[in-house]
Amino acid sequence: MPRPSNTTPSLATADGGDVPAASRLGPSQWNVRKFFIHFSMVWVLIALTIVSNMLYPGFFDIGNIKNILSQNAPVGLVAIGMTFVMIAGGFDLSVSSIFAMGGVAFASFFGDMPTAVAIIAVLGVGLVAGSINGLIITRLHVNPFVATLGTASAFSGIAYLYSNSTPIVQTEEAFLALGTDSVAGIPISVAIFAGVFVVAAWVLAKTVYGRNVYAVGGNTEAARLAGIRVDLIRFSTYAITGVCAALAGMILASRTGVGQANTGEMVTLDSIAIVIVGGTSLLGGEGAMWRTLVGMLIFGTITNLFDALALEAAAQDLVKGVIVIAAVALDVYTRRYRTT
Secondary structure, three states: OOOOOOOOOEEEOOOOOEEEHHHOOOHHHHHHHHHHHHOHHHHHHHHHHHHHHHHOOOOOOHHHHHHHHHHHHHHHHHHHHHHHHHHOOOOOOOHHHHHHHHHHHHHHHHOOOOHHHHHHHHHHHHHHHHHHHHHHHHOOOOOHHHHHHHHHHHHHHHHHHHOOOOOEEOOOHHHHHHHHOEEOOEEHHHHHHHHHHHHHHHHHHHOHHHHHHHHHHHOHHHHHHOOOOHHHHHHHHHHHHHHHHHHHHHHHHHHHOEEOOOOOOOHHHHHHHHHHHHOOOOOOOOOOHHHHHHHHHHHHHHHHHHHHOOOOHHHHHHHHHHHHHHHHHHHHHHHHHHOO
């Protein structure tokens, strides 16, 4: 008579890992727990909005919602690009400098060429900058952290040299339209963000390219053995991020009417924080564009609430730092939980 097996049955997690069933209360309890863990930052966002509305009754006013979205559209665009890079297992510290270059280039190009041509030229600047990052990392095999730290300094220097360290001011309505005008009641900057977000989410979730990005970040060697052109995929994610950062800098320059080399100094940290808080893993291979949107809304809600309560910037930085640390700790916990 065969002996009973000592093998513990397991339940598949959302990420393909197995969790011993004996260590849980049962399939239904595990599914509920998995659901809450998977959408943990969504619950944080919901809780934040409820608290914000209690402390600031005007929080859900249409004007305030538009204000939150338009203020965070530039950094949200950068975070979209950063999501591609981080899921592919990379990192980009140069986005603040590309952001500044985009603003300086738009303010400079605007007076010398038609608006549409100026916009295309600025996107080209971002594409070139992102491609330089990608080439250094994939061809010279320089660590992404070191490579983009170096290019951040180089791109910043280019922005300062090109602008002669002087703000480039533009006051024409056509220049200000991207950052200040609305269409059908929707700010143009928000519409641009929404359009880029929808396309990026579709590409990442529904295309072969998106699946390859996940594969490269999840297991580089396995992806290479499967025939995926790993270097090309990684290169492309930096190119995408460069374009997104330049577009974001252009929108901010349009909103303020000034292109200057020292803008967006916190964009790198803010965009990375948004992606991490949303739930994209620092280790690569895991994340989603909707998570980045959640992270952006969390940061936007906190900033809006603090501004409404007139809290000083130092307090905002403190809370944001705590949130980032808590989000990383949650990521570590959920990964460990799914694999135990």
